[in-house]
Amino acid sequence: MLSIPASRPNAYTGSPLDRVSDRRDDADFVAAALADPASLIAPVWRAKSLLRGVESGAPEAVLLTREAAEAVLMTGGPWALLGLRNDGTAVFTVDCSAAEDPLPLLPEGYGSFHDLRAVAGLLPPGEASMLAHARGLMHWRTRHRFCGVCGQPCEPRSAGNAMSCTGCGAQHFPRTDPAVIMLVVDEDRVLLGHSTRFPNSTMYSTLAGFVEPGESLEEAVRREVHEETGVRVGEVFYHSSQPWPFPASIMLGFHAEALSQEITIDPAELRDARWFTRDEIRNPESAGFSLPRVDSIARRLIEDWLQGAPA
């Protein structure tokens, strides 16, 4: 039985914002929030987030006041309401990618733009979630300016959280592509692969892949594992999920029961795949490999199996 509960929340979860999706179409509410000098803005520049303290190893999100964001807002990029903080303060995001160099847009001492993924594990709780939300939403807005039905320009509605076609009236909503990520278990061993895409030569991680149209999550788990390693999978148990708006996914994590053991890798996807024993997973250095990052859902699937599975 591989139904193993998640031991703690995943990275990029726990946003401090109430998304107030029921108020996005209230034009008076949105106009008042936009005009309120107390409202805050999380800018995104070319998929990067505004942070300070990165160099000193204590990064934190920078939210601009309306006044501090004046030049950022003047770039004319898309904006959207992210939500309200506990104290009622509205938080918006704006994309200022039109600027070649965004730093002159900011007052002195307001940080600089960084890839969120590099520092997410070091941010105060909830900040990675909020910045990932901003980044994912702005990615969608900057890449869905025209209607996929008729090709005419779209205009924003719902405080920037939807697009409406000026030609045919079609409504378009932000996309989140489901991806499955799974730890395949064969009694006391687990299946990990070394992807051709991994930057580091010793890392072995869980298998993963996108869900295709018309496919259930369980079917996607079984198909991906078989395609990449030749291993047959039976029962599939949901564990937890992790937002992954890099650019537009959510990772859906599973433990999966192996029905076969022989491995035949797909060389287009993997350089290697192996069964690792419990002892090897506990001591990866002595077994000559490394595990995925501590803040990844892959690592959580592995560690929770190690802790939670019957020995």
Ligand SMILES: [Zn+2]
């Ligand atoms: Zn259209």
